[in-house]
Amino acid sequence: MAGVTLRDIARKANVSVNTVSRALNDKPEVSQQTKERILTIARELGYTRNLVARGLATQQSHVIGVVVSDNVNPYFAEVIRGISFVAQAKQWTIFLVNTYLSRSTERAAIETLAQYRVGGLIVFPLDWDQIEEYRRYGLPMVVAGARVPEDKRPAPFDVVAPDDRNGAREAVEHLIRTGRRRIYYCGPHEDSLSGAPRWQSYVEVMEEAGLKPALLPVSDVSAFEGYRHGMAWPDLEKADAVFAFNDLIAFGLARALTERGVRIPDDIALIGYDDVEFARYTSPALTTVRIPKETLGQQAATLLFQRIEGDFRKPSVEKILPTQLIIRETA
Amino acid sequence: MAGVTLRDIARKANVSVNTVSRALNDKPEVSQQTKERILTIARELGYTRNLVARGLATQQSHVIGVVVSDNVNPYFAEVIRGISFVAQAKQWTIFLVNTYLSRSTERAAIETLAQYRVGGLIVFPLDWDQIEEYRRYGLPMVVAGARVPEDKRPAPFDVVAPDDRNGAREAVEHLIRTGRRRIYYCGPHEDSLSGAPRWQSYVEVMEEAGLKPALLPVSDVSAFEGYRHGMAWPDLEKADAVFAFNDLIAFGLARALTERGVRIPDDIALIGYDDVEFARYTSPALTTVRIPKETLGQQAATLLFQRIEGDFRKPSVEKILPTQLIIRETA
DNA sequence: AGAATTAATGGTATCGTTCACGGGAGTGAT
DNA sequence: ATCACTCCCGTGAACGATACCATTAATTCT
Numbered sequence: 001m002a003g004v005t006l007r008d009i010a011r012k013a014n015v016s017v018n019t020v021s022r023a024l025n026d027k028p029e030v031s032q033q034t035k036e037r038i039l040t041i042a043r044e045l046g047y048t049r050n051l052v053a054r055g056l057a058t059q060q061s062h063v064i065g066v067v068v069s070d071n072v073n074p075y076f077a078e079v080i081r082g083i084s085f086v087a088q089a090k091q092w093t094i095f096l097v098n099t100y101l102s103r104s105t106e107r108a109a110i111e112t113l114a115q116y117r118v119g120g121l122i123v124f125p126l127d128w129d130q131i132e133e134y135r136r137y138g139l140p141m142v143v144a145g146a147r148v149p150e151d152k153r154p155a156p157f158d159v160v161a162p163d164d165r166n167g168a169r170e171a172v173e174h175l176i177r178t179g180r181r182r183i184y185y186c187g188p189h190e191d192s193l194s195g196a197p198r199w200q201s202y203v204e205v206m207e208e209a210g211l212k213p214a215l216l217p218v219s220d221v222s223a224f225e226g227y228r229h230g231m232a233w234p235d236l237e238k239a240d241a242v243f244a245f246n247d248l249i250a251f252g253l254a255r256a257l258t259e260r261g262v263r264i265p266d267d268i269a270l271i272g273y274d275d276v277e278f279a280r281y282t283s284p285a286l287t288t289v290r291i292p293k294e295t296l297g298q299q300a301a302t303l304l305f306q307r308i309e310g311d312f313r314k315p316s317v318e319k320i321l322p323t324q325l326i327i328r329e330t331a
Numbered sequence: 332m333a334g335v336t337l338r339d340i341a342r343k344a345n346v347s348v349n350t351v352s353r354a355l356n357d358k359p360e361v362s363q364q365t366k367e368r369i370l371t372i373a374r375e376l377g378y379t380r381n382l383v384a385r386g387l388a389t390q391q392s393h394v395i396g397v398v399v400s401d402n403v404n405p406y407f408a409e410v411i412r413g414i415s416f417v418a419q420a421k422q423w424t425i426f427l428v429n430t431y432l433s434r435s436t437e438r439a440a441i442e443t444l445a446q447y448r449v450g451g452l453i454v455f456p457l458d459w460d461q462i463e464e465y466r467r468y469g470l471p472m473v474v475a476g477a478r479v480p481e482d483k484r485p486a487p488f489d490v491v492a493p494d495d496r497n498g499a500r501e502a503v504e505h506l507i508r509t510g511r512r513r514i515y516y517c518g519p520h521e522d523s524l525s526g527a528p529r530w531q532s533y534v535e536v537m538e539e540a541g542l543k544p545a546l547l548p549v550s551d552v553s554a555f556e557g558y559r560h561g562m563a564w565p566d567l568e569k570a571d572a573v574f575a576f577n578d579l580i581a582f583g584l585a586r587a588l589t590e591r592g593v594r595i596p597d598d599i600a601l602i603g604y605d606d607v608e609f610a611r612y613t614s615p616a617l618t619t620v621r622i623p624k625e626t627l628g629q630q631a632a633t634l635l636f637q638r639i640e641g642d643f644r645k646p647s648v649e650k651i652l653p654t655q656l657i658i659r660e661t662a
Numbered sequence: 663a664g665a666a667t668t669a670a671t672g673g674t675a676t677c678g679t680t681c682a683c684g685g686g687a688g689t690g691a692t
Numbered sequence: 693a694t695c696a697c698t699c700c701c702g703t704g705a706a707c708g709a710t711a712c713c714a715t716t717a718a719t720t721c722t
Contacts, residue, residue, distance in 0.1 A: 051446040053708035072408040096427040115382040255612040281586040384678035
């Protein structure tokens with residue numbers, strides 16, 4: 001049914017396969033007349049062009065691979081939307097793979113993408129060491145969501161990341177400015193690639209203000225983790241604010257705290273991170289640090305296409321996107 | 332760098348390309364000795380197998396296409412996770428495409444997937460008429476998220492859908508049972524493929540109870556739409572409950588109502604739909620109808636693989652997944 | 663008019679695999 | 693010693709497209 005090939009069309013139109021190819025690709029070296037004839041025959045036969053074969057012949061792909069830890073996280077979902085837009089504009093397709101926070105899955109995912117000879121990769125990495133091995137595939141790659149560690153500069157690939165140091169700083173400073181003193185951080189800390197900058201900034205600001213940092217460590221960044229910690233938190237009364245790694249955790253925390261009769265923000269103020277679409281619809285609406293997620297996706301994709309379309313040599317860039325403190329009702 | 336082919340390995344190992352292929356695919360027709368020799372050479376050369384070429388040669392793909400309207404919607408995100416699991420177990424990859432509610436994008440998306448010769452499709456359709464044209468590609472296809480309309484049975488493809496008729500019925504009955512009388516429905520209605528069953532059930536139950544149905548029509552199914560309607564709603568005091576098409580709308584509505592000083596559930600009760608992961612963490616926690624989203628994804632994928640692996644003939648099945656009313660705090 | 667250019671097409675190799683054959687070497691049976 | 697059979701491996705043809713080079717016919721130039 002869909003097994004129609006150029007040859008079939010060629011036979012029926014009494015021309016060579018070559019001419020058919022030219023006609024279908026709208027190349028100028030075919031007469032208008034035969035072009036039209038071929039096109040109608042193609043339509044009649046129900047021809048669908050075979051991008052696999054073309055990919056093999058041209059040695060290039062119109063697909064980019066995108067690797068995230070979990071597409072259910074609205075942060076990634078929105079970034080993907082950004083990538084989607086610029087890819088769609090270029091007529092490229094997206095191979096989406098979730099790693100579900102497993103390093104081995106990440107490895108396998110990238111391997112698969114390389115095997116499909118994707119034109120390039122956008123990766124939200126789990127850690128930095130592992131990502132360097134992916135250079136072995138020789139694919140254009142943009143790393144997104146995390147800045148290059150000091151000691152690894154310059155990185156051998158482009159990077160797009162939010163300015164987390166500053167974002168976290170503003171958040172914590174805002175808490176202090178509004179009179180909070182016993183501020184906890186809830187999230188992953190130094191070991192985590194994306195957690196580190198926020199945690200470090202938090203510690204910095206706290207110490208500058210002569211305050212003691214305190215950590216509620218989570219094992220993943222879901223709402224459930226936030227909830228779990230909120231419910232299990234023993235010395236709740238010691239806190240008057242929490243800065244959460246992301247909005248999901250903040251939501252979970254908020255729920256737990258309200259269940260336990262803590263008033264937000266009166267007893268405990270709460271600041272999230274990401275500014276997920278949803279943050280403005282909760283009650284109270286979540287104060288949070290906005291990451292321009294769609295922009296991040298777009299920039300990553302744009303950078304990637306620049307590499308794909310030629311500039312292998314150009315030194316790698318690290319693009320830092322400004323964050324913005326969005327003050328709503330929880331702090 | 333990644334341009335190493337079977338030929339390169341063959342040359343270096345002094346065997347034929349064929350033998351290399353056999354070795355790398357771990358076929359029995361190669362001696363253990365040469366197999367190992369070839370494998371180490373492959374590793375040395377940094378060989379990465381080319382799945383595009385293989386796909387062309389074997390005439391089969393290890394990719395399925397998944398078409399949803401917006402992966403940012405947590406409903407789809409969770410379904411995709413379900414699909415992901417069974418695909419990953421089978422070593423298949425997913426081509427994810429968003430239609431963003433545009434029928435022409437849906438058409439184009441499917442076309443592209445067909446051009447890549449994916450092994451099969453899982454589609455969350457925008458409407459029913461259009462989906463029938465996709466048969467022309469002759470691909471195994473599972474339609475998910477919406478039941479077959481009465482007049483279109485039997486459908487020429489497998490279908491997996493939640494039992495929306497019953498889900499909506501339970502929700503509205505619960506509202507009535509708890510003393511609500513002026514119950515509004517907020518969502519898309521008959522024109523919408525997924526909206527229709529919920530709306531119809533709602534109307535049915537209302538009329539059975541001698542109540543008048545009332546519609547707050549939305550143009551898309553986002554939280555923002557819910558919010559907008561909540562804020563713009565003139566005769567708010569006429570209502571004592573809302574049954575929302577999905578959780579997102581419910582969230583938006585809830586926010587708007589609280590902003591306007593309406594107490595939930597005291598003044599207005601609220602029931603959502605889907606039971607998005609997030610629903611249990613809002614305050615008040617959302618009463619909603621659970622769709623087994625991951626299961627839905629898994630079933631769709633399983634059904635698809637059954638088709639792919641052989642059974643073209645078997646009559647198409649329509650699998651209906653039970654929903655469950657989850658009573659929390661908003662109703 | 664002859665040469666040079668251009669337009670439209672065809673032939674053939676190629677991309678990197680897999681697959682259906684075929685064949686030689688070795689083993690065991692008759 | 694012949695036959696049958698298994699074990700390994702190579703040859704050559706796909707798969708469906710594109711690309712380079714060649715060819716013919718028509719057109720333009722001098």
